[in-house]
Amino acid sequence: MTGAILALILGAADPCAPVLPAAVPAPAEAAAYRAAGDEERAAGDREGASFAYRAAAALDPADAASRERLRALCLAPAPRADPFEAGLRRMEAHDWRAAAESFGEARRATGDRSAALLEGICRYNLGEEAEAAPLLRAAEAQPEHRDLARFYLGLVALREGAAPRAAELFAQAAASPELASLASDLSRLARQDSGLVLTLLGETGFDSNVTQAPRNAAAIPGVAGTTSGDGLYGFAGSALYRPLGRDGPFLRASGFARQQLQLGSYDFAGLEAGAGWQATRDGAGAQGGYDFLYRTFGGRPFLAAHRFSAGAWLTAGLTWSARYALQLENYQSSNISGFSGTVHSAELRAALPFGPGGWLAAVYGLTRDAAKLGIASYTEQGPRLELRSVLGPRLRLGASAGLSFRSYDDLDPVLGVRRKDRYLTATLTGEYDLAPGWTARASLQGFRALSSSPAFEYDKLVPTVGVVWQKGL
Amino acid sequence: MTAAALLILSGLTLTAGGAGADEHLLAGAQRFREAHYPEALVEFRVAQRLGSGEAARYAAVTLVKLGRPEEAIEAFGGLAGQEPDALIDYHRAVAAFDARLYLAADRILATVADRAGPRVGAEAARMRAEIAATLKAEPAPAAIDWYLRRCAEQRAQGRAILAAAYCEEAAGLSARRPDHYRRAEALRGAPAAGRGAKP
Structure with missing residues (x-):
């Protein structure tokens, strides 16, 4: 039982304490220990090598080579004795390369899964996904490291373009209370980053002013009735296909239908289909595309349009983005064909990230609608604030408030004024993840229109609740 | 585990x-x-x-x-x-x-x-x-390049078992591409893969 007894004796000893000779010398076993020690020393496993050399020296008092190699290991520079601590210091200093090497040394010496986890994180930060993945998987086997390892494995998968796998790993990592908010959010975003993303929405609610009846309708000649509230239900769906992943061409299609329970002549529905190209690099990106749009109103053809759009974004502290769209509109009914024309819209946006997944954005928009009729042509501009906050592992809150100013080109001969409108808009949205891919959504939209013509001043509130299903394939 | x-x-x-x-x-x-x-x-x-x-x-x-x-x-x-x-x-x-x-x-x-x-x-x-x-997506050429590079590195270090394993993986991945990217090269490095006798 030489080996077992030695193991018990040596296990409690300081690896650099004087070696006590075994009661019965065993030179053959000592040679085997020495060889194993040489092997582990070559592999960088200091702990294993020390153990082996001590055993060899104990079993063979004449084994000067093992004593000398043990002495050399014990005299090795101090930092080598505690590479894990060195790795932590270097990691705090964001010296990922040096930290990874220290953790690697610690891992090889002790097999410590904590070192494997931290080395994996450093390798990920260095962009060395191939090296990071096996380390993180090794750490994943340790229950206390499982969630964080899966979180980083998700990031690795995301970087490798395997969005569905990333979504699954993030969803698993969300089991950790510390990671839940961020991991849930990333899981959802990873689903959206898949090659084919399908989204369906079903909702119901109430529109307090479907017909946009004036606030003081009774006082306005020719405006009948003030009650225009109605229940509603709606469906929407979209598909986004990116055959080459995030960068490259994409095809997209979407549709929606919003039906009023009583005021069927205000039912609104639409279809869009288009294609484009996106390129991203190091926190920046650009996208361009074309879409065809078709709308019906009250069940009848309403609008057909071609839209050309382009946008770009850059993250440098704030995330800056700009987009422009040109829409060629053709209203389908002869009595509103004068509204047909060209719409230019542009938007500049600056977003400040905060917390896990949250941001506050300031937006300024400018729209120019050049319709055939001067009384239908206008310029509109104004700011908007947007807030998004992750309140819990499954709960998100969004809010926005905007003010815009619209000025029409020509005097309206019927109204006797050239319309100048102001619009106040506010939206509050809450989302709760019911299960991976399923989200409950509640929203309250408020709208107030102020105008130089009282007939166009109105308010409306639209509360809705719905369920969203999303799948990344 | x-x-x-x-x-x-x-x-x-x-x-x-x-x-x-x-x-x-x-x-x-x-x-x-x-x-x-x-x-x-x-x-x-x-x-x-x-x-x-x-x-x-x-x-x-x-x-x-x-x-x-x-x-x-x-x-x-x-x-x-x-x-x-x-x-x-x-x-x-x-x-x-x-x-x-x-x-x-x-x-x-x-x-x-x-x-x-x-x-x-x-x-x-x-x-x-x-x-x-x-492995759902078609293997990228860069991935196959990585395995072949590992194969060459291991071979240079005299680690024949590992070299063969990496080359065989490269060959397997290459077979999943219609153009069989660098497959012949991978197969040349793989003959010992998986057939290596146990020590």
């Missing part, structure tokens, strides 16, 4: 080597149970040198625990064929997986599910699902 490995090491049968080898095999198992993997590895290697036929496999399992998958693959004697013990095969697959040899890992795991207990079987199924997701 710890529990699975312990099952292996708890079930050691002391028949393969001489009495001295068996003692070190037991000492290694004791160390392994205590999660003292560096010492366990030394004991298994001593047992191997003293004539234990089984010790190399246990050393390989310990190397998997130490996060040294490439050395583990060498200690297993490669990734070919099938081990009599499903748990050993499971750890061979983990080593292959950790070395990013997904096709090899999947091939081994496919034989594990029916032979292992429910816990290891479930873990094997989970790994296979992850591999399937990883």
Whole structure:
């Protein structure tokens, strides 16, 4: 039982304490220990090598080579004795390369899964996904490291373009209370980053002013009735296909239908289909595309349009983005064909990230609608604030408030004024993840229109609740 | 995986080597149970040198625990064929997986599910699902380049088993592309892969 007894004796000893000779010398076993020690020393496993050399020296008092190699290991520079601590210091200093090497040394010496986890994180930060993945998987086997390892494995998968796998790993990592908010959010975003993303929405609610009846309708000649509230239900769906992943061409299609329970002549529905190209690099990106749009109103053809759009974004502290769209509109009914024309819209946006997944954005928009009729042509501009906050592992809150100013080109001969409108808009949205891919959504939209013509001043509130299903394939 | 490995090491049968080898095999198992993997590895290697036929496999399992998958693959004697013990095969697959040899890992795991207990079987199924997701898309040329580069690096270091394993993986991935990108080159480097005799 030489080996077992030695193991018990040596296990409690300081690896650099004087070696006590075994009661019965065993030179053959000592040679085997020495060889194993040489092997582990070559592999960088200091702990294993020390153990082996001590055993060899104990079993063979004449084994000067093992004593000398043990002495050399014990005299090795101090930092080598505690590479894990060195790795932590270097990691705090964001010296990922040096930290990874220290953790690697610690891992090889002790097999410590904590070192494997931290080395994996450093390798990920260095962009060395191939090296990071096996380390993180090794750490994943340790229950206390499982969630964080899966979180980083998700990031690795995301970087490798395997969005569905990333979504699954993030969803698993969300089991950790510390990671839940961020991991849930990333899981959802990873689903959206898949090659084919399908989204369906079903909702119901109430529109307090479907017909946009004036606030003081009774006082306005020719405006009948003030009650225009109605229940509603709606469906929407979209598909986004990116055959080459995030960068490259994409095809997209979407549709929606919003039906009023009583005021069927205000039912609104639409279809869009288009294609484009996106390129991203190091926190920046650009996208361009074309879409065809078709709308019906009250069940009848309403609008057909071609839209050309382009946008770009850059993250440098704030995330800056700009987009422009040109829409060629053709209203389908002869009595509103004068509204047909060209719409230019542009938007500049600056977003400040905060917390896990949250941001506050300031937006300024400018729209120019050049319709055939001067009384239908206008310029509109104004700011908007947007807030998004992750309140819990499954709960998100969004809010926005905007003010815009619209000025029409020509005097309206019927109204006797050239319309100048102001619009106040506010939206509050809450989302709760019911299960991976399923989200409950509640929203309250408020709208107030102020105008130089009282007939166009109105308010409306639209509360809705719905369920969203999303799948990344 | 710890529990699975312990099952292996708890079930050691002391028949393969001489009495001295068996003692070190037991000492290694004791160390392994205590999660003292560096010492366990030394004991298994001593047992191997003293004539234990089984010790190399246990050393390989310990190397998997130490996060040294490439050395583990060498200690297993490669990734070919099938081990009599499903748990050993499971750890061979983990080593292959950790070395990013997904096709090899999947091939081994496919034989594990029916032979292992429910816990290891479930873990094997989970790994296979992850591999399937990883390999779902057509392999990129850059990925095949990486495996061939690893093959060349290992060959230059005289690590024939690993070189062959990486080349075979490259060949397998290349076969999944319509253009069979660098497949002939990969096959030239793979002849020993998986067919490498156990040490």
